[in-house]
Amino acid sequence: MIKSVLVINTQGKPRLTKFYDILAVEKQQELLRSVFGVLCSRADNVSNFVEAESIFGPDSRLVYKHYATLYFVIVFDSSENELAMLDLIQVFVETLDKFFRNVSELDMVFNYSKLHNILDGIIFGGQVMETSSAEIIRAVEEISKLEAASNSISLVPKTVSGWRSR
C-alpha cells in the first residue's frame, strides 16, 4: 500500500502532501522535514531509492524523483514494487504536464484542488487505481465540466479547455 505522496520544492516547501495513513499535522511536518533533509543531500546520479524505515517506521520504502524545482516522493510498503512506484511518479508528472501544458511549480500552487483531483485519479485509498494519463485527464476534465455545469455561480470563469489553449 502507498503510505503517502509528497511534492516538495528544492527549498523544502511542501507543494502537495497526501498521507493515506492517519497522521497528526505535527508528525506530517516532521516527516516532511526529514524527507527533505535526506533528499537534498543526495547526489544527482544515484538511485531513486532511499532507506525510509528510519523515518517512516518498519516496512516502508521511499522512491523519489527530482524534476526541475520539485521533488516527487512516494512512500510505500513491501506490497509495492520500487521500480513500479518510480513509474507511478512518472505517470503523475506526465499527467500534470499534459494537463497544465509544461507544468511548473506555480501551476501546482494555484491549482491545488485540481492537483488533488489528478492524484485521486491515480491513487485511491493508498492503492494504484489508474496509470493511463489520458484516462486520468479525461476523468478530471469530466469533473471540471460537470462542476462547471452545476456551478450556478460560475466558479471557474473559463473552462479547463479554455485556459489550456492559452
Add this chain to the structure above:
Amino acid sequence: MEQLKTIGRELAMGSQGGFGQSKEFLDLVKSIGEARSKAEEDRIVLREIESLKRRIVEPGIPKRKMKEYIIRLVYVEMLGHDASFGYIHAVKMTHDDNLVLKRTGYLAVTLFLNEDHDLIILIVNTIQKDLKSDNYLIVCAALNAVCKLINEETIPAVLPQVVELLGHSKEAVRKKAIMALHRFYHKSPSSISHLLSNFRKKLCDSDPGVMGATLCPLFDLITNDANSYKDLVVSFVSILKQVAEHRLPKAYDYHQLPAPFIQIRLLKILALLGSGDKQASEHMYTVVGDIFRKCDSSSNIGNAVLYECICCVSSIHPNPKLLEAAADVIARFLKSDSHNLKYMGIDALGRLIKLSPEIAEQHQLAVIDCLEDPDDTLKRKTFELLNHWFIQTMNKVFEHAGDLVNIKVAHNLMRLIAEGFGEDDDTADSQLRSSAVESYLHIIGEPKLPSVFLQVICWVLGEYGTADGKFSASYITGKLCDVAESYSSDETVKGYAVTALMKIYAFEIAAGRKLDILPECQSLIEELSASHSTDLQQRAYELQAVIGLDVRAIGSIMPSDASCEDIEVDKSLSFLNGYVEKSLEKGAQPYIPENERFGMVNISNFRNQDQLEVTSHGLRFEAYELPKPSVQSRTPPISVASSTELVPVPEPSYYRETPQTAPVPSSSDTGPSGLKLRLDGVQKKWGRPTYSSSSASTSNSSSLKVVNGVTQVDGVSSGNSKTHETSYDSRRPQVAKASSHASERFHTSKSTTIYSADNAVEKPNLVQPPPDLLDLGEPIVATSAPSVDPFRQLEGLLDSTQDPGTFGGTKAPDFMALYAETPAGGRSAGVALPLSLNRDGDNLIPGLSNASSNTVHGGTTVTNPSQISKGPNVKEALEKDALVRQMGVTPSGQNPNLFKDLFG
C-alpha cells in the same frame, strides 16, 4: 528563483481569474515564496490565519469566496500551521448542494480530519446521503471520504451503501467501492468478513480496471491466508496470461507494456500462492516463463515486471529453467549502469541465492563494486545482502556441525554482531544485527537446534531483538520463552534465555514503555526461581528485581546497546573507604595486610599439564574441611587471606558437571574434596545474616570468568560510589551488564559484616582486569594473584568463553561472597551452569553451619565437581563435620595440603 520567472505570467492569469483564485491568494503565495527566513514565512502565514479567522465567520460570504478560503486553509495547514478553527467550515461545505463546493468540502475534510475527530459525526450522515446520489462525482467524493474518515464504529453505517455501489454502472465507482471495502478490511477485518466473496465475484468484473482493483484486497487476503484461495490459482494464471498477451484494450497499456501494474500485482499473488506448493507452482511456470521472454527490458516498467517475476520464481516451488531465466535478468541488472537496476539486482540476488547459491559466485565482483558505490542506498542494500549471507552461512555451520562447533566460534560470532566490522559505519552494523535477529527468529522454531547455537540466538535476541523496532518486546519474549520451554533440560540455554528476557524488559523500561509480561514468561520466571539450578534461580530473581526498577536505575545498570562499552574498574576499592571507616569506628578489627599476617601460606603456581589454570584467590581454605591430620595442625587466623594463588585445575573435567568425570570422588576417603562439596551446599544455613561466601563462590565458580570477577568489582564501584575508576581497554559485549549484575548483587549485600568489608578491601588484588582476554565477554575466570601475573597465566583459558550472562551471582551475597567469587577460575561455559546446581542447598547440613560461617573467610574457591553427587553425601558430611569439630580445627584456616590432595 525559477518559479519567479513565471510569476508575472501567473499573476496576469490570476488577475483575470484564470485559476479561480483571487489576487490575495496569489499575493500570499508570492510573499511566502519570497520569504527570506522561516520566521518571516511564519509571520506571513500567521497574518493570513488571522485574516482568515476574521473573514470566514463574516455573514453572507459568497460561495465562491468561501471555497477560496477553504483552499487557503488547506494551504496554510500544509505549511504546518494550525487551521483547525476552519475545520467546521469545511464540514459545512460538504453539506452544500453545489457540486464544486461539496467536492471542495470533501477534499478539505479528508485532508484536515482523521477518523477519530469529533467532527466526523457531522459528516457521516452526509456521506450516507451522498453515497446514494445520482451524480457519480458526488458518490466518488463521498467514497474518498469513506476511505479516510470512516472508523471501525462507523463502518456499519455506510457498509450497505458501499456494498451496493459494487454494482454501480460506472466502473470508476465500482473500483472505488472495492477500494473502500479494502480499507474497511484494513481497519477491521471482522467488519467485512461476511463480504469477502464479493472480492472473488468482482474478479470477474467486465471492466479490467475493476478486476485490477480487486487484486489489491485479494493480495492482502491471500497474504493472511493463502490456503483459502488456492482454488483461484488457475484463474489468476489465466488472467495473467491474457494480460501478458495483450488481450486487454490498448488503453491499459503503459509504455507499450500491457497493464504492468496488474501484471505486478498478479505476480505477487502467484508468489504467495505458489510458495511451498508444488502443484500450484506448476500451473505458473509457463506464464512466468513467457513474461521473462517477452518482457521489454529497456523500459523501467518492464524491469519492474521482470523483477517481480524473479521474486515470484524465488518464492514458488523451484523450476530450473525459470531460475536460469531469473539469473540472467539479475546479471543484466547488476551489469547495468543504472543505480536503480543495480539496487533491484542486489535485492533479487538476495532472494535467488537461497535457491541457487552458486549464482552468488558469478556476481561476486559486481556485488563488490556495489559496495564501493557512492550511492548510500545501494551500499546499504549490498551490506544487507552480505550480512544476510554471512548469517545464513553461520546458521548452516551451526545446523550441520551442531555441538561440534567450538564455543569460541559462537562467542566470536556474538562479538562480531555486537562490535560490527570495526568500521565507523553504524548502519552496516545495525543491519547485521537486524538481519541476525530476523534470521534467528525465523530459525528459532526449528526442532533440535544445537545448544551453542541457541546460546547465540538468545544472546542476540536479548541484545538486539527489539533494537530496530521491527519486533515487539512481547513477540521476542514469547520466542525466548518458547526456547526455554523446548530446551528445558539445557540449563545453559535457559540461562541465556532468562538473561535475554531481562535485557528486553530492561530496554522496554528504559524506553519508557509499559511492560507487557506474557503469562508464559511469568510462569517461566516463577518456575526458574524455584529451580534446582541456583544459577537459574539467581537469574530469575535478578530479572524480577530489574523489572521493578525505574527508568533511571535501569538506564544506569542496563544501558541499552552497551555490550561493547568499556568497563572501568576501581581497583583500589576506594569507594569502600567510608564503609571501612565506619566499621572501624564501631570497633571492627582493622585490616592486616597479607605480609604482616601470621600463618599465611602461599600456594603458588600449581600448573596443570593441560595448561588450564584456574587462578583462585587462595585466601581461605578452611581447615575444617580437611579431615586429614595435616589439616588439623594448622589453624591460621581467620581472616587469612593468603596472597592469591593460582590454583591449578587438575583437569578440565574438574569443573564439569558430569559426575563420572569429576576427579574428586565424593567418598569419604578422598576427604577434602568431599568436604568441600558439602560446604558449598551449606551456605545458606550459615550463621551470617546474608549469604554464605561459599555459596557465592560456587556460584561464581560456576560462572567462572575473569570477566565476571572484574565486572563485579566494577559494578561495585559504579553502583556504590563514584570513586575513581581505572579503565582497562577491552571491548566485550556484556560487560556492562555484568557490572549491573554485580552492582545489584552488591546492593543486596547490606548485611555485610566488617569482616567481609575487610576482605573486600583486599579485593583489588583479585580483580586485575585482563584486558586482552576479555573479548566478547568471554568468560574466563581468573583471579589475579598479586605475585603472579594472572593474565599471562590466563591466556590458556581463552577458550573457555562463557556467556556474559551466565555469571549470575548469588542473590544476596556479602562482600565475602564477592570476594570469594572473584577467585574462582573457570573453564568452559558449558561447565558453569552445572556447577551452580550444587548450590541449591540440597545437602545442607545444619550441623555444619557454624563451621561454615568461618569458611566464609576462606572464600573457598574450589568448586567441587563431586557436588553433583550431592544427595548421598549428607550423612557422610555430618560425620565429617563431627570429626572436624572433634579435632578442633578452625575452619577459617587455609590449608595448602588440601590442594595438594586435590590437585596433586
